[in-house]
Every structure is written in C-alpha cells, then in structure tokens.
Amino acid sequence: MKLREFKYFSPRDLSSALELLAIHGGHAKLLAGGTDLLVRMKQRLLAPDIIINLKDIKELRGVQKMADGSVFIGALTQLTELITSSLIQKKYRGLWEAAKMVSAPPLQNMGTVGGNVAQQTRCLFYNQTEMWRQSKPVCFKAGGNQCNAVKGGKHCFAVYQGDLAPVLIALSAQVTLSGKDDTRTIPLRELYSGKGKQPLTLEDNEIIEGIVLPPPDKNRRCVYKKLRLREAIDYPLVGVAACVTLAVDGKTCEAGKVVLTAVGSGPVIISPTKLFKDVPMDDSWVNTLAEEAYKASKPVANVTTPPTYRKRMARVLTRRALNAVRTA
Numbered sequence: 001m002k003l004r005e006f007k008y009f010s011p012r013d014l015s016s017a018l019e020l021l022a023i024h025g026g027h028a029k030l031l032a033g034g035t036d037l038l039v040r041m042k043q044r045l046l047a048p049d050i051i052i053n054l055k056d057i058k059e060l061r062g063v064q065k066m067a068d069g070s071v072f073i074g075a076l077t078q079l080t081e082l083i084t085s086s087l088i089q090k091k092y093r094g095l096w097e098a099a100k101m102v103s104a105p106p107l108q109n110m111g112t113v114g115g116n117v118a119q120q121t122r123c124l125f126y127n128q129t130e131m132w133r134q135s136k137p138v139c140f141k142a143g144g145n146q147c148n149a150v151k152g153g154k155h156c157f158a159v160y161q162g163d164l165a166p167v168l169i170a171l172s173a174q175v176t177l178s179g180k181d182d183t184r185t186i187p188l189r190e191l192y193s194g195k196g197k198q199p200l201t202l203e204d205n206e207i208i209e210g211i212v213l214p215p216p217d218k219n220r221r222c223v224y225k226k227l228r229l230r231e232a233i234d235y236p237l238v239g240v241a242a243c244v245t246l247a248v249d250g251k252t253c254e255a256g257k258v259v260l261t262a263v264g265s266g267p268v269i270i271s272p273t274k275l276f277k278d279v280p281m282d283d284s285w286v287n288t289l290a291e292e293a294y295k296a297s298k299p300v301a302n303v304t305t306p307p308t309y310r311k312r313m314a315r316v317l318t319r320r321a322l323n324a325v326r327t328a
C-alpha cells in the first residue's frame, strides 16, 4: 500500500495554487484532508505526478458571516470546525447533523468541507486494492468498457455517498469556484453531473473556494437522516435531507426540497413546486413525498446492502425527515 512517487507543492495562497494548477492541469491533484484522495492513491486507483496541498492556504478556512447575511464556509474548513460552530449548530441544524454523521471524529478532524463535496463516486467492485481488482474485467470507472456491478450495464453506476451535499443542496447553497482567470459562483447542485464515471463538473484548473449558505431564516427547518451499517465510520447507504420554509401559520410549507444521497451517481433532488409551494404539511404530504423519494431512488448492487432494501429505506427516511421538520 505504498504511495507512488509524486512531486509535492504546498502553496501559501490561493493565487499560487491556481498558478500551479494552470501549469500542471490534468497531471495534478488537489489535496485537502486526504481522507478520500490518499486512500484512492494507495489503492492505485489514481497515480498523479503532482500533488498540490491546499492545507496551508489560510484564506480558505473558517465559517464567516457575510455583510449580506449569507454565511461563507471556506473549502478547507475541517468538519470538526463545522460541528463546533455554534452558528452552524443553531442556524443550520441539518448541516450540523450531517457533519456529525460523517465517518467518525478522527476523520472529521482531517476531512474538509471542500473535499467532502468534491469526493468521488464509489463502487464495491472499484474501491478495492489493485490485486483485488485484477480478478475482474476492467470496468467503466477504471477506463474499461463494462460494469461489474450491473450485468449488461451500458455505463458506470458508481454511487455518490457524500453526506454534506444533500443538506447543502436542500438549503439552496452555492459553491464558489476559482480558475486562473475568473471566479464563478453557481448553485451547488450544478457541481454534480449525475454520472458515475465523472461525477463532478469541476474543471481541471478550478479550485473550490467555499460554500455560500443563504442567510439564516427562523421559518426554515432542515433535517438530515442517515442509514449506515454502524453508527460510526460508515458511508451512508441512504441519506435524506429535508429543508422547508414554513408559512406564518407554522403548518403550511412555503418552499422546500428533499435531497437524497447514496441512491444514484449524484445527489437526487425532489422539489416539484406543487409539493412545496403553499401545501399543508399533513400526513398525505409526507406520504406523497416519501413515495416520490422511493420512485426517484435508483440504487444498484454496488454497496454492501441490497438495493431493494435501500430503496425502501429512502421512503422510510424521507417520512422520518419530513415528520421531524413539521413537528420540530
């Protein structure tokens, strides 16, 4: 499990990192906490010639209130920093819950918000050692032309299992991306292509600067529910984020979204206006949305638990999340 040799750069500011990336482009990989990247390198899933360590770039760290009321979370902010932020705990409860459920404290101390949203899709037949993988034909994700998880599958079905993205998308968060010549801020949902092989729309020369949360809103409620094998360490088998903005009567939904993770190659968004705009949050609303979540979930046999169970659990967790937001 030794790493292959690579050149290592540790720039002190964002513009130096962007310059390095512009020079080395596709040969370079960005390193934040390394909890996703280094594991893949050790398994020889990738062998970059150049590593650009972002950890010394102080300007990319921390949770900051902005003048317009929004909140900026720097990409290099560790998950532990999110968990210990009273602003996140009090005003963005669902995000706080999700961060607490990522793996376990040692990994939360290393893992960053940028690395979490930019993590790769995974597959039981791909995220394995080189020797293990040699027992199977080369799959789409590894550059081959078949899927080892879905018999006869015509594309890669690797699953996106990030815990933060569903909550952030349900909150309508945005992501700020910096390239050598410009910076763009886009809705976070647009960072995901929904494709197993190439799940991110991030360009080779771009760095995630951070996440922009909408201003706190006392009428907004947000919850995250996660199914995993053990109550620590494990990736989600299904994760459901529900965020709603309540009308003044406290019983009507004015706007909202349900976003699922681990049931497809990207976050799955359920947000039809007719189910969220001026709708009473009664039992029928909960059941209808839970059914929508069931239909939209398309898990396949590429994690340790059967897809039919995960699909059913998407419905159960959606019901639990919505019951929690309407009674909180």
Ligand SMILES: Cc1cc2nc3c(=O)[nH]c(=O)nc-3n(C[C@H](O)[C@H](O)[C@H](O)COP(=O)(O)OP(=O)(O)OC[C@H]3O[C@@H](n4cnc5c(N)ncnc54)[C@H](O)[C@@H]3O)c2cc1C
Pocket: 029, 030, 031, 032, 033, 034, 035, 036, 037, 038, 039, 054, 075, 076, 079, 101, 102, 103, 107, 110, 111, 112, 113, 114, 115, 116, 117, 118, 119, 120, 161, 162, 163, 164, 206, 207, 208, 209, 233, 234, 235, 236
């Ligand atoms: C045992 C184990 C359990 C895990 N459990 C979970 C879990 O339950 N839930 C979960 O969501 N994740 C889980 N993970 C995945 C991962 O540890 C976390 O998502 C973590 O937050 C990743 O952050 P990082 O800083 O370590 O990312 P890194 O490994 O440093 O980077 C991840 C990817 O993002 C890219 N990247 C990093 N920062 C930037 C940036 N600023 N701009 C552009 N690209 C960037 C890197 O190039 C790399 O491709 C687990 C990992 C392990 C090993």
